Amino acid sequence: MSLLETPPSSGSKATRPAPQFPESPHKAIRLPGGLLGILGSTDHKVLGMLYLALALAGAVFGGAFAGAIRAQLSSFDNEVLSPEFYNSMVTMHASVMIFVVIIPALAGFGNYLVPIMIGARDMAFPRLNAFSFWLLIPAGGLMAASFFVQGGTAGAGWTAYPPLSLKEYSGGPGVDMWILAVHLAGLSSITGGINFIVTIMNMRAPGMGLMKMPLFVWTWLVNAWLILIGTPVLSGAVTMVLMDRGFGTGFFKPALGGDPVLYQHLFWFYSHPAVYIMVLPAFGLISHALAAFSRKRIFGYTGMVWAVCAIGLLGFMVWGHHMFTAGISAELRLWFSFMTMVIAVPTGVKIWSWLATVWGGTIRFTTSMKFALGFISLFVIGGISGVWLANVPIDVQVHDSYFVVAHFHYVLVGGSVMGLFAGTYLYFPKMSGRFLDERIGNAVFWLFTIGMNTTFLPMHLVGVQGMARRIWQYREEFEAINRVISFGYLLMAAAGALFIYSIISSLLKPRTCGRDPWGINDVQNSLIWSIPSPPPPYNFDTIPVLKGSSTTGG
């Protein structure tokens, strides 16, 4: 049986015989079911779902760490946590959310969707793909284990700036274990990035030119390049810290002629592009959600592609805006300030194209659509405060204050996490064959959005008034606002719990979805909506052949 819709035959010219997938020698090989089968699986769909499950589990921990932070900050002279443990919570909240939640979640969507969207049966290197995923388990395990060692887990912030991260200020194995965990997560990212580039460059179905790929595939292609060039530099930087700590080197020790500011350069050379690593695939998911629930094709496809490429390129030229107060020269400040503002241009292209995608569409306010629209609103707020922060005088004023915390949470929560929610509600029926409950989804959306704004909007306020980030106590006059912020956290936590309940309860129900659960493929003509839900092993029986010159709709 052909897995693809066959258009009605009307007696036009017959196509010549198409190339066939080689007969699989392994179709007969069946792994044992259950855990043993999962351990040995190289199927991109299984691995994609493992990534997503890991991210969800990580979010529970990362969220709990955030809860500890908010509990401590709910009154000004609180001593619920010790200062050291508070520092650890701040560090691990960021590290877990970045390395175990957002990056793996986007890799999960990428693993699941990219091969299907380009008409391939799997990634280019399926075994390497499994390796990339399983590396994250020891990475997370090392971070978890560091809670139980003497001196506790790393407390030098996820940025691990020396000298704070050196032995004088961070005794105990916590920081070393954190660094080794970052190495493992970095290796996972690099091998994953190589896999994505080779898959996308080499395995597209016949007729699918680069400018015909679905936008999500484009965002992952650019993302993979960012990972490939950036992540090794992070590995290099944290290795230098590891050696300064344990092997007596002097990379960042002024007494030996080293310079701690160089660490910041190397670190942000990766970690600024990492911001785009965490948001570009979310851009892709949002594009698809908006097009799907407006019953339209994506507006301005070509412009969107070039905007993604431009963001990827410019992302490597702006790292210094994290260091305006670190003593870099006026010329460098000018350059980084200017380039940072330039990034707003391609981002603006994307925002307007999204709005134009919705414009004049037949809009359905599904949960996915609500999250997508919420993404646009909240990401714009984070983007605009980003342009403020690109101005050196403003940045010097609010540096290391809660204003900065508010800014990057609007980008990461309002951007990446909203995008992940939108993607989950859009593709869950494809992955599992079941819908997520829309009524619960509605509650998740409103609870999360209201909670998110209650948490992060007031942070702008206390930030400009001078409340410093990463400090466990604060001046009494900020207490009222911090109470509100901590209450907002509870709303977000409730939304998270409801979301997990929704996923579990849906998974217990029978499968009801057809190939095109949202009824949009008549407009979009996407490969992803033309195969069964969930897709069968190997996705496609025959090689799908792309006809015509128009781009893929969604």
Next chain:
Amino acid sequence: MSLYSAPDAHHAPDADVHHDIDAHHDVEYLPSLNPAPSYWPVLLTATMTLIPAGIVLYLWGGDSLRLLAWGLLGLGSLTSLVPVMGWCHSVIVDKWAGHFGEAAQGRDLVLGTKLFFLSEIAIFGSIFAYFFATLRHIHLDAGKFWPLDGSPAHWHVGLPAIGLGILLTSSVTCEVAHKMLLKGNKSACKDWMLVTIVLGLIFLAIQGYEWGVFVERGFTVESNVFGTVFYVLTGFHGFHVMTGLIMLLLVYGRLEIGHFSKRRHFSMQAASWYWHLVDVVWVFVFVFVYALYDAY
């Protein structure tokens, strides 16, 4: 109207399609295939985990646990070889059994290998970036470049120059080995490969000797930032030379078994690319760390 059609389908003229791409004739398409499920990747992550565990124990276990730390490091490295070998074995078996479109797998491996090299260049780049930035800030602070207190007063470039010559020669012999294989002269190929490996070993010995001399004179990583970056850069490069040598040894072993043919020798190709990359890195190290030392 679907943009995609089953290959045997007749399809109707499509109003919004400007022209039909008869894709399977205009576009060269080489389908890839899923390999069998495999336990090697998950096993490799498990054995690899012993290495970071050993490092933590080495740094924090104290003298009493030092032996255990070395044990974990050794065990992690050795046991990791098993899944690595198993993994390579299944790649080779898949290739030999003709399970893949041969050209497709070659094409994927070629691109994947080049991308891996790019990440290697990025990580060496991070150390070089550190090196140049440190040069600049020391110049700004002290009004001079190297040598800082504790570094050698000036550098005898004789020994490293010999090392450079040996490494460059080994790149040439590696290429000659490749040419011999292309000509079908397998025994000459093996000989030239052996020469390459021996030259690599000589290079490592020279580096080891040089390190020994410096350490004896009291110039170590702890002397100053130049010592730090010198030992880390040459050490990291030496580690890559060792990795390259292991690759070349495996290639030699497979030549011995007779795995490679004129048309089919991707592993040998990849190992020689890697060897050239390591070589080029050494040219940069030699020029900027050794040769220009007195000029800084």
